[in-house]
Amino acid sequence: MASQEIEALSSALARLPGLGPRSARRAVLWLVKNREGALPALLEALDAVSQQLVECEICGNVDTADPCGICSDPKRDARQLCVVEDVSDVWALDRARLFRGRYHVLGGRLSALDGVGPDDLNIASLMDRVAGGAVDEVVLAMNATLEGQTTAHYLAERLESHPLRITQLAHGLPVGGELDYLDEGTLAQALRARRPVE
Amino acid sequence: MASQEIEALSSALARLPGLGPRSARRAVLWLVKNREGALPALLEALDAVSQQLVECEICGNVDTADPCGICSDPKRDARQLCVVEDVSDVWALDRARLFRGRYHVLGGRLSALDGVGPDDLNIASLMDRVAGGAVDEVVLAMNATLEGQTTAHYLAERLESHPLRITQLAHGLPVGGELDYLDEGTLAQALRARRPVE
Incomplete structure (x- = not known):
């Protein structure tokens, strides 16, 4: 139904986590409708990241600079x-x-x-x-x-x-976790690492 | 936390229908991880569509050709x-x-x-x-x-x-629609447009 290029974009978007074939098609359609504003903006952002992504030689983080923003932050x-x-x-x-x-x-x-x-x-x-x-x-x-x-x-x-x-890192109950729903492994860790009440 | 470029990509993706700020961040991360394969593929697909999108002068459809694929299809x-x-x-x-x-x-x-x-x-x-x-x-x-x-x-x-x-287009029950859940407007249309059983 749509051209080869549009189908290709749809498949490329469908590979993103959180998007399936249907939502990718909706996203393409939205981009087509917003071809004056959002489409070039997304293209530009993607291009900038794509050109500048680099692995930090110090820590292995991926950022747009090497050393990465964290390694070069004096604070x-x-x-x-x-x-x-x-x-x-x-x-x-x-x-x-x-x-x-x-x-x-x-x-x-x-x-x-x-x-x-x-x-x-x-x-x-x-x-x-x-x-x-x-x-x-x-x-x-x-x-x-x-x-x-x-x-x-x-x-x-x-x-x-x-x-x-x-x-x-400490092991134990996650915030908001209810005992009833937690696995035995987590409960065992939480019990073993119990602390005096302050 | 991340560089300006990565944040910009995240915001651009978050504007897509079906993606929110959280899932956009996951998508960016996935793109960062797949920067050798999926990232250039998406960039290329987006670029191709962006460069070629045009409104069909005959019918107003948006496609990568003018006249669009439908208007120029002799079948x-x-x-x-x-x-x-x-x-x-x-x-x-x-x-x-x-x-x-x-x-x-x-x-x-x-x-x-x-x-x-x-x-x-x-x-x-x-x-x-x-x-x-x-x-x-x-x-x-x-x-x-x-x-x-x-x-x-x-x-x-x-x-x-x-x-x-x-x-x-005919108005009436959608396929799979249950009377119990349909609005009165649809039911009224379906009743008014009732047809003899063939």
């Missing part, structure tokens, strides 16, 4: 290093605006199943950063999955010989 | 003309693959409230097409809204003097 505490699996984790943690240190992106997690070993992750560069002696604390912020926790354990062992504090 | 019956309010209606009707004639896009509906009069719509070009005498039937496929039906009535009156069949 951030270089003595605190938060190690995460993926770029998305940097964004998620930084949205909370609580951690004011810097990050290190591993680019994945150790996984025997997927054949991902230590050499496949940005671990050597993490060791280099730590070896410089400019880091006081490493926060291991892996996902609370089996593979994430395996990776955290491995890193903790590798980091042990350095004079720094190694911490990990 | 389509030029003697049947389906008049619709918007480009989206062409796409919706053509998806059903039942109508094999051509279209005419008004570019809106008559609306006293919004100050849209006959001169604001592509009515003059419709009259020209019909005046040529090459059209046997005009299907008035306006929306079943008050303004859509007002527009249909107006067009029917304007077209009356020409020797052609003027039809409109």
Whole structure:
């Protein structure tokens, strides 16, 4: 029904998470209707990002500058290093605006199943950063999955010989979580890590 | 948190129907992760559409060619003309693959409230097409809204003097519609237009 170009745009949009074939078609139609305003704006934004995206050589974050905005921010505490699996984790943690240190992106997690070993992750560069002696604390912020926790354990062992504090994110009830709906693993962690009431 | 360019892309995507700020951010992240494959593909598709979108001078449809794919398709019956309010209606009707004639896009509906009069719509070009005498039937496929039906009535009156069949879409129960859940207007139309069982 529509031209080849319009169909191609529809398929390209349908690949985005959160959009299916139907909503992609609606989005294309909306872009066609707004071809004077929103379409060139989206094109320009996409083009700018596409041309400038680069992986930060220091931390592995992806940004439009190298070093990335976080690594080059002088207000951030270089003595605190938060190690995460993926770029998305940097964004998620930084949205909370609580951690004011810097990050290190591993680019994945150790996984025997997927054949991902230590050499496949940005671990050597993490060791280099730590070896410089400019880091006081490493926060291991892996996902609370089996593979994430395996990776955290491995890193903790590798980091042990350095004079720094190694911490990990607390496990327990998520905010708003109802006991009735939580899995046994979470409840067990929450109970084990119980704290005196302040 | 992210660079200005990434934020700009996020806002541009968030304007698409079906995507909000959160899902736009997820989409950006996904694009960042797939910056080798999906990102350039989307950019290219968007660029192609953006450069080639043009309004068909004959029918008002938006396509990447002028005349549009429908107007230039020799397999389509030029003697049947389906008049619709918007480009989206062409796409919706053509998806059903039942109508094999051509279209005419008004570019809106008559609306006293919004100050849209006959001169604001592509009515003059419709009259020209019909005046040529090459059209046997005009299907008035306006929306079943008050303004859509007002527009249909107006067009029917304007077209009356020409020797052609003027039809409109049937009103009644939608496929899968349950009486219990339908509004009284639809039920009244369905009852009024009842047909003998074949």
